Amino acid sequence: MRYPWWQHRLYKAGYRLTNPRQVVINILKNTDKHLSAEDIYVDSLKINSSIGLTTVYRTLDLFQQIGIVQKFDFGEGKARYELIKNPIKKEHHHHIICVKCKEIVDYTDFLNEELELINKTEKALSEKYQFKILHHTVHFYGMCSKCQAT
Amino acid sequence: MRYPWWQHRLYKAGYRLTNPRQVVINILKNTDKHLSAEDIYVDSLKINSSIGLTTVYRTLDLFQQIGIVQKFDFGEGKARYELIKNPIKKEHHHHIICVKCKEIVDYTDFLNEELELINKTEKALSEKYQFKILHHTVHFYGMCSKCQAT
DNA sequence: ATTGACAATGAAAATCATTATCAATAATAG
DNA sequence: CTATTATTGATAATGATTTTCATTGTCAAT
Ligand SMILES: [Mn+2]
Ligand SMILES: [Mn+2]
Ligand SMILES: [Zn+2]
Ligand SMILES: [Zn+2]
Numbered sequence: 407m408r409y410p411w412w413q414h415r416l417y418k419a420g421y422r423l424t425n426p427r428q429v430v431i432n433i434l435k436n437t438d439k440h441l442s443a444e445d446i447y448v449d450s451l452k453i454n455s456s457i458g459l460t461t462v463y464r465t466l467d468l469f470q471q472i473g474i475v476q477k478f479d480f481g482e483g484k485a486r487y488e489l490i491k492n493p494i495k496k497e498h499h500h501h502i503i504c505v506k507c508k509e510i511v512d513y514t515d516f517l518n519e520e521l522e523l524i525n526k527t528e529k530a531l532s533e534k535y536q537f538k539i540l541h542h543t544v545h546f547y548g549m550c551s552k553c554q555a556t
Numbered sequence: 557m558r559y560p561w562w563q564h565r566l567y568k569a570g571y572r573l574t575n576p577r578q579v580v581i582n583i584l585k586n587t588d589k590h591l592s593a594e595d596i597y598v599d600s601l602k603i604n605s606s607i608g609l610t611t612v613y614r615t616l617d618l619f620q621q622i623g624i625v626q627k628f629d630f631g632e633g634k635a636r637y638e639l640i641k642n643p644i645k646k647e648h649h650h651h652i653i654c655v656k657c658k659e660i661v662d663y664t665d666f667l668n669e670e671l672e673l674i675n676k677t678e679k680a681l682s683e684k685y686q687f688k689i690l691h692h693t694v695h696f697y698g699m700c701s702k703c704q705a706t
Numbered sequence: 707a708t709t710g711a712c713a714a715t716g717a718a719a720a721t722c723a724t725t726a727t728c729a730a731t732a733a734t735a736g
Numbered sequence: 737c738t739a740t741t742a743t744t745g746a747t748a749a750t751g752a753t754t755t756t757c758a759t760t761g762t763c764a765a766t
Binding site: 572574592593594609610613614633634635 | 751752753754755761762763
């Protein structure tokens with residue numbers, strides 16, 4: 407593979423590789439945070455000061471559609487995005503969110519057990535409710551240690 | 557108990573029972589749908605045509621804070637609300653959402669197993685990440701049978 | 707019954723995230 | 737290099753939610 411996997415996916419889907427798209431990918435690649443469109447936009451200006459917020463939104467939307475990025479909604483009134491690390495062995499994880507400071511923690515503990523149950527549930531729900539289930543989210547909301555102290 | 561539980565809760569928290577608050581409660585009590593603030597507002601006008609959308613938002617927010625109502629975000633760009641049926645034996649459930657038509661299904665199948673695992677996970681996460689976990693959401697996203705046909 | 711303190715309300719304006727429009731620009735096939 | 741189209745960025749528009757503020761309702765104490 408001459409190109410990184412996401413680049414393949416872009417081309418295969420008939421899209422061009424442009425500077426804004428590279429910039430967005432790089433920002434996401436270099437963080438473990440869950441960035442909002444605005445966050446990404448601000449960072450992108452440091453690299454290419456002519457990128458527009460609209461393009462950031464469009465890019466994130468495109469990336470989400472072709473499976474390069476995951477979009478999350480943690481109930482803040484704005485979306486957050488995360489790069490998919492490896493499309494083969496999906497590095498699936500779940501989230502813990504601090505309701506006060508909005509810190510977001512990825513966790514994979516117990517994931518085997520969790521996923522086993524989730525697969526089972528998914529199958530049963532598919533049958534009972536006639537849904538073709540595509541993905542799921544598991545979010546735990548609580549207070550981080552810092553915020554508990556307050 | 558002379559009052560319904562939610563009324564107690566309102567008073568205990570030092571709030572008054574007003575007409576808009578009753579109207580909102582009644583709307584939520586008489587549906588199994590997941591209504592948006594706007595939905596509730598439209599319905600409320602049929603009962604009391606002088607209620608303001610602002611008040612509906614304020615009321616829902618208050619109800620959520622004192623634990624009468626649950627607010628959900630299914631990634632539509634607007635929140636949806638659901639009355640908590642019984643605060644004692646929490647009638648907890650999880651959701652399946654059609655990504656196309658946005659139909660939302662409550663399910664409680666497998667909930668015992670699910671909740672058992674979730675409790676276990678919750679405990680482990682609490683310790684490892686020092687979070688005091690308050691609640692959680694489990695959402696399955698997919699396509700309902702109607703939308704698959706298209 | 708009246709009053710005062712303060713909670714609650716509704717209308718309107720403000721804010722914030724996201725989307726639509728459209729003319730200008732950049733990417734690639736030939 | 738040039739033509740064809742995808743992509744972009746500035747701007748305006750939208751939709752949900754929040755803020756502001758003057759008015760109204762509630763309730764306990766006169
Ligand atoms: Mn994550
Ligand atoms: Mn529900
Ligand atoms: Zn926190
Ligand atoms: Zn559907």
